[in-house]
Amino acid sequence: MKRFILIKQSHLQNNIVMQNEQFNFKAAKEQIDLVYYIVSLGFQYSKQNHHDYWFKSPLHEEHTASFKVDRRRQIWYDHGTGQGGDLIDFIKAFHRCDFKESLTKLQEYLGLNPSTMEAKNKQNIEQDNFENADKHIHIIAERSVQKYYLRQYIQSRHISISIAEKFLKEVDYSLKERNYTALGFANNDGGYELRNKYFKGSSMPKAPTIISLTEGKNDISQQSLSVFEGFFSILSFLELLEKDKHFTEKPDSILVLNSLSFLNKSQDLILSFGQIDMYLDGDTAGKKATKHALSWSEKISDCSHLYESFKDLNTYLVPQDLQCKEQEEPKISYGLRR
Structure with missing residues (x-):
């Protein structure tokens, strides 16, 4: 495995690079704000009280926010399920993976966000305009699954393409004024369950x-x-x-x-x-x-x-x-x- 260290590249940003050393997940965790990490997955906090940020749980469906993040201590607790812990515990619960896989997820996250993570963590979350961002996912288009990385994601879950194509679509959607693409599984009311390797969400209406x-x-x-x-x-x-x-x-x-x-x-x-x-x-x-x-x-x-x-x-x-x-x-x- 590899270790991430911070190196100054310019006055505009810090960049995370990988060295051929053991991955130091404790040091990496300290570079990530748990509130920002959850928001980056597409979830918005509903209220904030001092150091506590309340979300509708990313781990299950609910109507009232019962998922609390203590930003000062960088820990979370889900009152709906009784689960809680630190960043690694959240990654394990959200991605349904073990400790080893959670480190891989952490490496992938750091590797995909070198230019924005450090700058974001230096800002106050309140100033990132989350309240004014579009909190709803809007479906733009759907088609048969064509993109290589989505087909590879299906196969990484050990599902054959022939079975997946009977039930899944490739869906373009917008979130916070940016466009994305994911696998879409339609419900009976016209909404979609959306998944790709780095995103888990739903479009409205939510239904079985x-x-x-x-x-x-x-x-x-x-x-x-x-x-x-x-x-x-x-x-x-x-x-x-x-x-x-x-x-x-x-x-x-x-x-x-x-x-x-x-x-x-x-x-x-x-x-x-x-x-x-x-x-x-x-x-x-x-x-x-x-x-x-x-x-x-x-x-x-x-x-x-x-x-x-x-x-x-x-x-x-x-x-x-x-x-x-x-x-x-x-x-x-x-x-x-x-």
């Missing part, structure tokens, strides 16, 4: 997605439904289904909640099916939601035991897929369209 996979059964009470939390989980499920790993029967329909907050709102729809299998994430929030859903009816089954000890179906899929080899990532800023 229900997809019919089979035809011929008119009576919904005779149909089967599989419920997932996010779209990479259903893509992983279909990938595993194709490989005959555990999942031998294709459900008649799939429901992607796109947020656990839609579970209760989808109760009537879920219970209208004759057989319901739950494939929610294996974290605390996912297990709690699954337990809640099981209380609704005996026809609901918890299938998370099939990927026990993994955070979700995608993290289960990756070590199982020995055919897919990781490719070297191009060192460019993904998603930005100039």
Whole structure:
């Protein structure tokens, strides 16, 4: 691994360069303002009280800001889930990765932001005009997935392009007066879940997605439904289904909640099916939601035991897929369209 050190290049900026030494993540952490890091991911704080900044949680859907960052101490706490910690803990929770991967994410972030990070950290966040920035994502255009870096991102998640193309689009969107491109997964109300390697967000309206996979059964009470939390989980499920790993029967329909907050709102729809299998994430929030859903009816089954000890179906899929080899990532800023 490599170490980042600061070298003066001019009176305008400092630049971060890599030396052939061990990466010093403690020193790197000290160069990053946690509030700015979260804002750079596309999230805006809702209020500020002294050193405390309150966000609607980047880790789950919510209507009232319960995610607090203590900027003085550079720590965070999510009152909705009970999680908390420092920058590394946030990277691990947000990207759903382990400690080793979080260091890679930190290196990538520093490498992609050499000209702006130091200058931004010397400013007050309040003066960066976040309140006046456009807080909503606006969809500009959609098309089939064509860009190399998006197709590579799909493959890095061990999803085949043939499966991904059935459900994902390449979406151009604007945020804070800048244009970007990401993978888009459409919901039933016309909004998108947006993902690329460095961004996780949603366009309005936010809603679940229900997809019919089979035809011929008119009576919904005779149909089967599989419920997932996010779209990479259903893509992983279909990938595993194709490989005959555990999942031998294709459900008649799939429901992607796109947020656990839609579970209760989808109760009537879920219970209208004759057989319901739950494939929610294996974290605390996912297990709690699954337990809640099981209380609704005996026809609901918890299938998370099939990927026990993994955070979700995608993290289960990756070590199982020995055919897919990781490719070297191009060192460019993904998603930005100039």
